[in-house]
Amino acid sequence: MVFKRLLGSLGVGGPTVDTVLEPGAARPGGTLTGRIDLKGGDADFDIEHIALELVARVEAEHEDGEAEGVVAFDRFTVGGGFRLAAGEPHSVPFTVTLPWETPITELYGQGLGIVLGVRTELAVAGARDKGDLDQLNIAPLPVQEAILEAFGQLGFGFRSADLEYGRIGGTGQQLPFYQEIELTPAPQYAYQINEVELTFLAGPAGVEVVLEADRRGGLFSSGHDALTRFTVGHHDVRDWNAEVDEWIRRLAEHRASYGSPAAYGHEDHHGHDGHGHGHDGHHHDGHRSGPGMGTVVAAGAAGLAVGVVGGMVAAEVVDEIGDFFEGDEEEEED
Structure with missing residues (x-):
């Protein structure tokens, strides 16, 4: 888990969403398992759907050089169709299959600097919000x-x-x-x-x-x-x-x-x-x-062991995924 926040599009008093991934790295073509913990807000809400989106930080070439952006490369609907009562806790377990070409983010437990994330989308009463973002760790096949x-x-x-x-x-x-x-x-x-x-x-x-x-x-x-x-x-x-x-x-x-x-x-x-x-x-x-x-x-x-100057890559990637994807979300909202 990296982030936990209020369902912003519903404002203060809306449900909260917290996605918890099973510990350890997944593998390309393998399963990603976890649960989505919801907590009801100040009123009852109809949860239309809960979706997981796999996102990556990707470099792209253009005429003036290169740029970085967020690319969503898979999406799964894992729940929905129920009413979440005010203040009610509710958990939705999930198991999804990752694409075979999911990039490797670590080798021998050490990060390669690749930024992948699992973004959770909650659709409530016609409003959608990407309410939680988690770092995705992938070990090689x-x-x-x-x-x-x-x-x-x-x-x-x-x-x-x-x-x-x-x-x-x-x-x-x-x-x-x-x-x-x-x-x-x-x-x-x-x-x-x-x-x-x-x-x-x-x-x-x-x-x-x-x-x-x-x-x-x-x-x-x-x-x-x-x-x-x-x-x-x-x-x-x-x-x-x-x-x-x-x-x-x-x-x-x-x-x-x-x-x-x-x-x-x-x-x-x-x-x-x-x-x-x-x-x-x-x-x-x-x-x-x-x-x-x-x-x-x-x-x-x-x-091929990967060492890191200062041993800071893991922490830097956690910070980087937050800063990078949150910046992307702000652009989307704008």
């Missing part, structure tokens, strides 16, 4: 964690993570945005690659792994990007260190013609997806900072 662990074992480090508005052509992407996890290169690839950007697109049958390498230029050649994609099953048993090393080796060694995105079923990486959002945007400059978090990385037995 087992196969996603195994791949990230392999990157760590190979010496790659975590740089940042963010959500980009737009679509990756040639994939089965369902949500209007995708997550990018930026990794610093392992020592054996540092002379070839500036960074690796990793995107997971999970679905019921498995996970698409999209890799992009920002390649270094040589004395007589400029650097360029290489993009490729692999599909893995949820229950695949592989030598993930060897698998990921092969992925990166192939990515690093692609020649410009062989490594063109079209060779792997993607749209032009510098093109647009029909919504005015290219998959490329700004993320080849090698200097994009993460969303307010500094990181250090410990590789080896612990894999």
Whole structure:
């Protein structure tokens, strides 16, 4: 629980709503369980519906640069159709299924700086109010964690993570945005690659792994990007260190013609997806900072462990989700 407030659109004396999520992180495609605690106001109210909305802070490219905004990416009606008497307490339990592409917000229990929330909407007597907002924590699927662990074992480090508005052509992407996890290169690839950007697109049958390498230029050649994609099953048993090393080796060694995105079923990486959002945007400059978090990385037995300068990320994300989404709500009300 992050926030609890009066049902603002009904003014003083209206019901209060408090959403309580089960402790611990959920997983993409898994269930989110909790309850919504209501407390009646100064009079009886007819509760028309109670809805949960999944929201995310997302970056978007535009002509003048980039901007951040809130994107709702799923919605569930979990209750309603009853009268809440004055002062009466009432709880509504819920279990909903998260989208498979729900972004990862933490790794090994440490935050990545991704801001997700569960917003509760209460419709009472024709008025609607987003009465409660809670931070949503998502841990990786087992196969996603195994791949990230392999990157760590190979010496790659975590740089940042963010959500980009737009679509990756040639994939089965369902949500209007995708997550990018930026990794610093392992020592054996540092002379070839500036960074690796990793995107997971999970679905019921498995996970698409999209890799992009920002390649270094040589004395007589400029650097360029290489993009490729692999599909893995949820229950695949592989030598993930060897698998990921092969992925990166192939990515690093692609020649410009062989490594063109079209060779792997993607749209032009510098093109647009029909919504005015290219998959490329700004993320080849090698200097994009993460969303307010500094990181250090410990590789080896612990894999791709995420450290935080000052250990403040968890608290910062809690504050940030409140400030960011509350600001968004004020704009909506205006």
